[in-house]
Amino acid sequence: MAPSTTPLAALTKALTKGRLLWWAIFALGSALLIAALYWQYVLGDDPCQVCIQARLGAVGMGLVGALMLMLPDTLLNRQAGFALTLLTGAGMGERAFYLYEIENFRGDGSCEFTLGMPSWFAVDQWFPAFFEVRNICSYTPEIAFGVSMAEALMGIAAVVCLLAMLGSGLLIKSTLAKRID
Secondary structure (H helix, E strand, O other), rough: OOOOOOOHHHHHHHHOOOOOOHHHHHHHHHHHHHHHHHHHOOOOOOOOHHHHHHHHHHHHOOOOHHHHOOOOOOHHHHHHHHHHHHHHHHHHHHHHHHHHHHHHOOOOOOOOOOOEEEEEEHHHHHHHHHHOOOOOOOOEEEEEEOOHHHHHHHHHHHHHHHHHHHHHHHHHHHOOOOOOO
């Protein structure tokens, strides 16, 4: 019998075997950082405290992808990768939602000119070109078709979190299926 070529089978394979997923996570995190830097340095939209915190989620996502590409492709490593991807995606999504609330006048609007990280994680001092707060929270720029950056990041974060949870579940299911056979 020929192997299944349904879209679900292809998705299951991509999420549970090989390195394509981790290349995609690395590329997504890198693309999000490049886009943020483009908006900052080319278009002149300086980032606020919460924008930089969301940017840290994107960078974390890219670093998870890079780390997973270097580690052996084992069950434990892949599950850890899914957990870290979920964590970075959820963090980015929460910060994007906070920004969305501020730009729609529903949040508390508190924002500072410091990043608010502990001294042992002073990325704004180590890499100011990437992580320095330069504006107060107010709005995020429109990306395209009336979609703000906050809305786009919420959507991206939701998809990333969904894929991380789905991948983890499919990996558990395929592992248990192998053990039963």
